[in-house]
Structures are given as structure tokens and as C-alpha cells.
Amino acid sequence: MKTIFSPLHAGHSGQMELVAGEIVPGFEMPSRAEYVRARVESEKLGPILPPVEHDLAAAKRVHAADYIDFLPTVWPEWEKSGRGGSALGYTWPTRGLRADVRPKTIDALLGYYSFDAGAPFVKGTWDAIKSSYDVALTAAELVKGGERSAFALCRPPGHHAGAAFMGGYCFINNAAVAAQWFRDQGAKKVSILDVDYHHGNGTQEIFYSRADVQVLNLHGDPMSEYPFFLGHADERGAGEGEGFNINYPMPPGTSWERWSASHEDACAKLQDYGPDAVVVSLGVDTFEKDPISQFKLKTEDYPKIGRRIARLGLPTLFVMEGGYAVEEIGINAVGVLTGFEE
Ligand code: SP5
Numbered sequence: 001m002k003t004i005f006s007p008l009h010a011g012h013s014g015q016m017e018l019v020a021g022e023i024v025p026g027f028e029m030p031s032r033a034e035y036v037r038a039r040v041e042s043e044k045l046g047p048i049l050p051p052v053e054h055d056l057a058a059a060k061r062v063h064a065a066d067y068i069d070f071l072p073t074v075w076p077e078w079e080k081s082g083r084g085g086s087a088l089g090y091t092w093p094t095r096g097l098r099a100d101v102r103p104k105t106i107d108a109l110l111g112y113y114s115f116d117a118g119a120p121f122v123k124g125t126w127d128a129i130k131s132s133y134d135v136a137l138t139a140a141e142l143v144k145g146g147e148r149s150a151f152a153l154c155r156p157p158g159h160h161a162g163a164a165f166m167g168g169y170c171f172i173n174n175a176a177v178a179a180q181w182f183r184d185q186g187a188k189k190v191s192i193l194d195v196d197y198h199h200g201n202g203t204q205e206i207f208y209s210r211a212d213v214q215v216l217n218l219h220g221d222p223m224s225e226y227p228f229f230l231g232h233a234d235e236r237g238a239g240e241g242e243g244f245n246i247n248y249p250m251p252p253g254t255s256w257e258r259w260s261a262s263h264e265d266a267c268a269k270l271q272d273y274g275p276d277a278v279v280v281s282l283g284v285d286t287f288e289k290d291p292i293s294q295f296k297l298k299t300e301d302y303p304k305i306g307r308r309i310a311r312l313g314l315p316t317l318f319v320m321e322g323g324y325a326v327e328e329i330g331i332n333a334v335g336v337l338t339g340f341e342e
């Protein structure tokens, strides 16, 4: 399997995060991608290739154009306003406030285009976002070109980013971009299988009213886990999309037995749907030692995930999402990929 990777991810570095009442260095750090890249090499998964640059047209197929155009302006506007550190909003248009009027200042716009304080910008953030997007599209092109699978080693991740908002370490929804790109290239149906520990609220929002992209999400129950406000089992899609969004919320402490039963059910529904391509939102924060998560998957479980996905027999694009137990991210993520290739 070929891996697409860009060193430009590394410029998205040193951003802060609010955890338990304190400001700490972000869990979503450059070493994550470097551990995965090193493991791809040591396991000899296949060649590691740079992305091809793309314009932003494919991003605007799933995101609002004004949102995408805003992203490259964030750091320059922040600097112009005389500040350093991390560019982050602090006011959000929640219930009772106006989300239909676009404000003007950088502080207001950062809140307007986000749903949490989890997507701070630093100087290199836009270049990293753009490279992650290019990585996803370049890997999708390999699959479209006839490869059985490809690995988009994306950083930053994408599945929390919705049509017009960032959050949860995510800015452009790389998996959603790739799924829509497959559709635009002639695929009639595409499935997104999201195995990240957190519910992929952005992906769900983007495709919620559509029957041509099936979204299956396995995750920590939002009653007690981030992102809290989406990801319940009764969210099944709307209108034409009814029945094409499927959520598997699971309790804290979930281990392989329960997780794999949900995965089995998701794979059966995916097979019934009969897509032309599969996009896997590959998070490995389900790992027992993940510092921000509550599932109990073990390193030996990850190849089994890959083997099950391989049995679908469909062209498959793996898109890197979360995973914060940095030293084990590479072992577990590449474990899924080598399991797929067996
Ligand atoms: C892509 C992805 O995995 N995004 C996850 C975003 C999670 N943001 C919330 C983090 C909450 C951290 N809570 C720390 C608890 C430590 N015991």
C-alpha cells in the first residue's frame, strides 16, 4: 500500500489546549504523524510519496466557500491585530444568538467558524491544513487509478470539521472531501467508516441529508464523551438521507468484544449498501493507553480491524484521524493497514 505524506504538517506545532481548567500543550502534536511515518517505513508497508498540490475546489464541494476562504486569512489577520500565541475564538453563536450574520473582526470570526476551542491556529497551521487536504486527494487519486487501497497520512485530522466550522483539532474534513471527490469522479455510492474514538460530527453533518454517501460511526457515547452534542443512535439521517447515517455509541471501558460486534454490524450494513469505494476515518484513539479516551482496544486488535475491512473487497482509502498515545500510534495505525494487506 502506498502512503501519501507531507512534512508541512510539522508547522502546525506548539498550539495550546484547554484541559481540566488548565492550558497545556495540545495533544494533537507533530510527533504523532512522525511516529506513523516511521512505522510505515519500518514495517515496509510500501513507498511514501509526497502529495500533489490541488486548488481548493474539492474542499468547497463539502465546505462553505466563505469558510474555506477564511482559513488562510486567520494567521495573517491575527498577527495584524498584534498578537502571537494561538489564534482562537472565545465566543460561539449558540442557542439564542445570531448565526446568520457574519461578523467582521478576527476574534468574532474565529468563534463564528468553530464549535469549540479545539482548533487553534499558529503560523504554520494553514500550510499544514492545505497539505493534509492535498494528501487526502492524492491518495484518493491512487485508489481511483486502480490501487486496491492507499493511506492518506493526514495531519491535522478532519472528521470534526463540518460544512462551515472547525473544532476538535480539525479544519478541513479530509475524509468528506475524498468521499465527495470519488462521487464527482463517477462513483455512484461511497461509504465512510469512521473508527476514531470520537464521533465524526462534521462528517455526519456534511452528508446527513444524502443517500449517496453512507456514514457509519463507531465512538464513545456522546452522553459522556466529546463532542457531546452529536453522535446518538437515533440520528439516522434526514429526508433522502434517512437510514444512511448509522451511529454506534459505546460506553466508557468498551473493549474488543463489544467494539468488534459494532464493527461487524457496520461492515454488514456497508456491504448491503454496496458502495463503489470506502473511506476509512482511521483514528486509533480507541487504544487502551490513549491519554484522552476511554476505550480498551489493544495493539493486537488493530490488525483484526484491517482484516475485516479487507474482507469487504472494496477499493479503500484510509485517512488518518486521531490517536494520542504518540509512541503507539504508529504501531496501531500501521497494524490496521498491514492487517488489511494480509
Ligand atoms: C480528531 C480527534 O480525535 N479529535 C479529538 C478532539 C478531542 N477534544 C477534546 C479533548 C478533551 C480532553 N480531555 C482530556 C481528559 C484527560 N484525562
Ligand code: ZN
Residues within 6 Å of the ligand: 196, 197, 198, 283, 285, 321, 322, 323
Ligand atoms: Zn478522536
